[in-house]
Amino acid sequence: MTAAETATADRYSRFAELEARGYSPLYDDWCSGVSTDGEVLALLDTLPPARRQPVLFLAAARFVGAPLGDYGTFRPFVVAHWSAISQVMMRRTTQTNEAGRCAVLLPSLAAISADEGRPLALIEVGASAGACLYPDRYAYDYTPGRRLAPDGGSAVPPLACSTAGGVPLPAALPDVVWRAGIDLNPLDAGNDDDVRWLEALVWPEHAFRAERLRAALALIRADPPLLVRGDLNDEVEPLVERAPTDAVVVVFHSAVLAYLDPAGRARFRDTMQRLAGSRARPVHWLSHEGYGTLAGVAGAMEKAPGEADGRFVLQHNGTTVARTGPHGQSIEWL
Ligand SMILES: C[S@@+](CC[C@H](N)C(=O)[O-])C[C@H]1O[C@@H](n2cnc3c(N)ncnc32)[C@H](O)[C@@H]1O
Structure with missing residues (x-):
């Protein structure tokens, strides 16, 4: 060899x-x-x-x-x-789009909306086809915990998520009034080739994820988000400026930063820290990534010695709040 x-x-x-x-x-x-x-x-x-x-x-x-x-x-x-x-x-590139990740984002999204007393304007950087932009349209089955569903139910099978550490589960789903995403190559839920690629990215034994993906893509086709083609570092600030002013803006990302080089990650971190600290219009920042992808954020992403369990880290404005299953299958509140 x-x-x-x-x-x-x-x-x-x-x-x-x-x-x-x-x-x-x-x-x-x-x-x-x-x-x-x-x-x-x-x-x-x-x-x-x-x-x-x-x-x-x-x-x-x-x-x-x-x-x-x-x-x-x-x-x-x-x-x-x-x-x-x-x-x-x-x-092609790996653009797995996993609606199940909404289960680990939901507690933070609901708390942000409740604390600010306003509905949400969501911006997902690295959105793929946009399936994570509908946390208000999915049903959830937290164990232990509770079931949550939109009024009138959801056409997507419930997102099952095991909980630990006293996750602050909301009593109701937050309102989302605007949803937008950025991707180097946004996938089109209405394009057969893109849909086949997204299906091929679901691992063969995970039939429940394939079913969820198909249902989420139907939901996207019925009410598409605004998807902007481009680099997240170039597009995030202009998109924040386009968000409706009567909503609280949350910029989030999941399984994306590993695709950036260290300079790109540092630039994004600096932008988000500045936006989150803005007095004029504070933006909330939710990061759901593997360990190590946000080095330099205080308290973030370093593994405990000997730790290698494959879980992701959820952070709100640079503070670690939970560890999660990478596809949203579990959340441990810290
Ligand atoms: C693994 S997918 C995750 C998709 C989605 N966040 C989810 O959790 O289901 C990563 C996505 O990030 C996008 N991406 C990677 N680097 C990017 C960049 N610099 N700017 C915008 N999007 C990027 C890829 O094209 C891909 O669609």
Whole structure:
């Protein structure tokens, strides 16, 4: 094996072991298989390093039609369809859109609206298709806790979320009067190709997430948000200025900052700290990210020694308030 193939092999075996094992047996099998398969590794290494990402490869293979069988079935498909798979890997990026994350954002969103005595104007940076912009339209099933639903119910299956640490669950859903998002490549809930890509990004065993995604996309199609194409650092302030003045503006993001380089993250952090501290029109800032992506925010994101449980950190205006399951499946209030 060449040095590049060894690096790619390590990447795939780490992914199998740390991310897929126990969560997706199929992806565990496929990535374990890739990690010892010189021919498939050599194909992956024809792509630039950033494009050799396991999640991108797995979604691209399924987008092209890979059968959901074991590695012995998957491998010949990949070799035979490499040209199509690699084209998808060069054209697309990982833009998983997970409505379930609203379950961990909701307690903070409701508290902000109640404290300010105003409805919400939401701005999501890194919005993908915008499925996280509808926290007022989903039903929630917190355990232990309570069930919450919009008046008249929700067409989207309830977002199940386990709670710990006395999460301040609201008695009712907050009002949202404006919703806007920014993305380098906003996905269009009305475009079949984009919808198929979003579905391919849901891990194969997670049928409930696929069902939720389809229902959320229908909701988006019926009442689309304002989606701005561009870099979050360039677009966030102009968008804050467009928000209605009778609402409280919340800028939030989830699983986005890992895509920025350190300078981009620092610039965004500085902008958000300034906006949150503004006397003229304070903006609330909710960050839901993996550890380490907001280094430099006081008290933020450092793991305790030996800690590696894959959970995300939820912060409000730079203060850590909770640890969460990355897809919104759990929240521990701190
Ligand atoms: C993993 S997805 C998460 C989508 C959504 N926040 C969610 O939680 O479901 C990350 C998104 O961030 C977008 N993104 C990455 N870097 C960005 C940047 N510099 N400016 C705007 N969007 C960006 C990507 O295009 C992608 O749609």
